[in-house]
Amino acid sequence: MRKRSIAFIILGVIFLLFPLVIHSGYYQHLVIIALMWVVIGSSWNLLAGYTGLVSFGHAIFFGTGAYTAGVFVTKLGISAWWGMMFGGIVSMVIGLAVGWICLRLRGPYFALATLAGGEIFRLIAINWEGLTEGMVGILIIQTFRSKIPYYYIALALAFLCVYVIYSLMKTKWGYYFLSIREDQDAAESLGINTTLYRNVSLLISAFFTGMAGAFYMNYMAFIDPEVVYSLHYISIMAILVGIVGGVATIFGPAVGAFVMVGVQEIFRSAFFGVAPKWISQAHALVFGLLVIFVIVFLANGIVGDWSKIKRTVFRIRESA
């Protein structure tokens, strides 16, 4: 236990000092994006990993958060930073509607409904040009020229999200989420209002994902429907972050976020320009291979199977 808290303190110091030590905007950018994915992955994990409601449509909440912040600027002339809070709240409202429709369904049917929901929102954002500017997208002016403020905001958001979920899982709600995941009928007969708590889980998840979306708007200063409502780049990525890191573990999605953002960047940049260009086009293929690898060898993800990884590494070292 003590070893663990020391590890956390060291990790905390590294994260706090990172942008002060590493001045490269490129690496700062990567870590900011990874921290944003920590938020999305952890939120997805709360709903899918802990409550058993596998969402294929987290882009709904991410995109809605991003567009809330964007529309605040273009239509209302209010700073996009207000969108950070309201992005979360608007996503929750959307979450209520999504829950009202999709939570009648269980298991794979819920997943399919959210998949369809994500596409619906993408198409709405493309076609409702009066509000969203359609495919032109929304462009705002960044508040800060330095990446450091964004870094600390992302760090705070990631910490808040992980900490809230961590605390939540030790309370009545956490136990209820797990019970619902394991057996909805049994949970109901144990006095658990499953409809209510499934919605609660969805709303919390939607809130944090919406905040991440609003952060993205502020940070990138440009969004369009094909990015923030993207099935591939957001919804599926959220699932991959969860699966690779470890579903139903507190730190799984956090680890998954850094691994996935790292892998994505390595391939996008074709091994930082060393490898031939065509490699960068194969990044979806590599994602697929990575997922297959994780499912076959690390079914519980990097964090869930950490002891297994340690054992294997240890054995290799011994035999060498």
Place this chain on the structure above:
Amino acid sequence: MAILEVKNLTKSFGGLKAVNNVSFRVEEGEIFGLIGPNGSGKTTIFNCINNYFPITAGDIVFKGRTIKGLKTYKVCHLGIGRTFQVVKPLSRMTVLENITASAFCRVNSIREAQDEAFQVLEFCGLLKERGKLARSLPIGGRKRLEIARALATKPELLLLDETAAGLNPTELDDAIELIKGIRDKGITVLIVEHIMKVIMTISDRIHAINFGQTIAEGTPHEVANNPAVIEAYLGEGYAQG
């Protein structure tokens, strides 16, 4: 006073009347047995009581108040706990977590819920298994877990659905002791059971049904000697016996 009254309960699935005009009263503090051959509607009655299915006609009165149409979780909050014939352990949670989750029915803080869970675990003889995952328990343990989980919701009436099925003779005796212990705590028990040894030794009164209809009610001795019951279980030829 009757703690539970089932009045003219009818449940149809399409054209099939799974339960047809069944009435009985469960008195406070007794062990009330519900027997009948396979498919006679026993579990359906349970599912109607805690409104897992909406009932077609009739009424269900708990402590003088109708609970017809109340949501399943609300029925539990009112004080009716149940177990499932096909056990539904929360597999990837430990035994302690299973019980703690259901203890939250009455308390809000994790400490209170765990205290309650420990008491229930001790009562049910599961204390040693508390750290194990529910799915790693053998069937006897899972049946116990079902009972423990229902008890943790602090019910006044406990519906036990074939908790003795699949147990070996030793486990069977333990189960009988456990059910008697539950009654001695002041919890009324309504039990569905196939194993005659269990139902005959523990029930104060028994209600027998076949094809969804009442065929007999009375003490275990009366019911066991009722020709209609013998016919339902063994066939017409034995009824005169």
